[in-house]
Amino acid sequence: MTDYVIEAKGLSKRFGDFQALNGVDFKVPLGRILGVIGANGAGKTTMLNAVLGLSSYDGELSVLGLDPSKDRDALMQDVCFIADVATLPKWMKVVEVLDYVEAVHPRFNRAKAMDFLSRTKVPLDRKVRALSKGMTVQVHLAVVMSIDAKLLVLDEPTLGLDIIFRKQFYQSLLEEYFDEERTVIITTHQVEEVEHILSDVMFIQDGNIVLESDMDELTQQFIEVMVSPGKEEEAMKLGPIAKGSTFGKSTCVYKNIDRETLAKLGETRRLGLADIFVATMTGEA
């Protein structure tokens, strides 16, 4: 077994003429919660599908020491995932879904799933077909969170869920599911809701990884300055990575420039993940 849960080298995916993933290299260590952030169509799902052995790819890829393109069955013993299109058999009642998973998956903990569902309004005797969109996702999450897996991949897991459940979900993911023996990968556009649980982050743009960092390090690196009148020229000389304006004052975002230097230009503040993402991708503060 390698030290990394995932190791990718030159990982590529092409759909006809279109290069969806462009020879990316990355490593994901054990015991981390990685957020994969990118605009629509950036290549997040394409990357996760390769990791899960759901699609072919070029390049080298090892997941839990296995080759996902060849060893998918073995891999699925230790990997659990929820795709951005949550699908469950529509003809089954919720309780039958639990019966089914219990019968086929040796590491499924039914009591845990029941506990999870007891915090929702999902009726166990209702057919999946008759559940609301959010309830279907809740059932799906209850199932995957109750399987003892080494790698959990969540592609837009909270799509269609109300804000209260979304908060509860991420809280229980952190407090009840996650431990240092597991690794979780999450993609979501609701960056503000996950940033407090992430240990690492990866930004993807047009099939390339444009940033990879430890969360703590990342938030230390970026500082926004609301530039005081008369300091604009000085501010530009320090090479901001993004510019904008707030209340008629210009704002600049800097990467890796110490706070004391920047404080001479105006009021400074650290940025959240969403702002760092926008500044990095668009050059706008």
Ligand SMILES: Nc1ncnc2c1ncn2[C@@H]1O[C@H](COP(=O)(O)OP(=O)(O)OP(=O)(O)O)[C@@H](O)[C@H]1O
């Ligand atoms: N089966 C396919 N055939 C052709 N092109 C595809 C296919 N699947 C994905 N693509 C293209 O690859 C690119 C990356 O898609 P992907 O689904 O990985 O994006 P994403 O980052 O997950 O986006 P979103 O946030 O919108 O879900 C897109 O341009 C998409 O149209």
